[in-house]
Amino acid sequence: EVNLVESGGGLVQPGRSLRLSCAASGFKFDDYAMHWVRQVPGKGLEWVAGVSWDSGRIAYGDSVKGRFTISRDNAKTALYLQMDSLRSEDMALYYCAKGGPSGIDAFDMWGQGTMVTVSS
């Protein structure tokens, strides 16, 4: 069974850092692109970042470029999101999502999300 489990969310002060993790299982992790998508409660989905299967291609949404870093460890079947210089507008539920072999593919599996709260 394909499973994605996010962790690492919590309460953090503005300007501080947080690292999210996503543990993947049930599929050949190193065959697929992976993504982070966030959602402010009650609002829509916002794509945050994506990484290709081999980490050779990485892209970010404009609102997080230069502050967030996506990475993956294929040996550990894990996806990460290093979030620096956090702002109040980064407060959201962060989902890990499984893409396809390329960036154009749909996200066919999503985790349950981990909540990030940015507040002093």
Place this chain on the structure above:
Amino acid sequence: NFMLTQPHSVSESPGKTVTISCTRSSGRIASSYVHWYQQRPGRSPTNVIYEDNQRPSGVPNRFSGSIDTSSNSASLTISGLTTEDEADYYCQSYDSNTRGVVFGGGTTLTV
């Protein structure tokens, strides 16, 4: 960069058919696949249509997708509506210029 614009909400009666549109602001709609997601309240999104008009296994054939190059838009059509279809629906496409992913703003379906 382009945007995907969806109606904020749609409403239809049980048993009827509803269509949700997703209009691309610039560039051709056919230049990149459109995918659709359903998000029920309190749940994670699930993919209901991929590559414009393909249905993942397990998604009922009441769900269908299409694109219309004349209006530069994609559509999700749900027939035989039931209360289980009440959810938010999002379209999504890939931006080859930025190598990023774009989501529409979402449409709340009330049955």
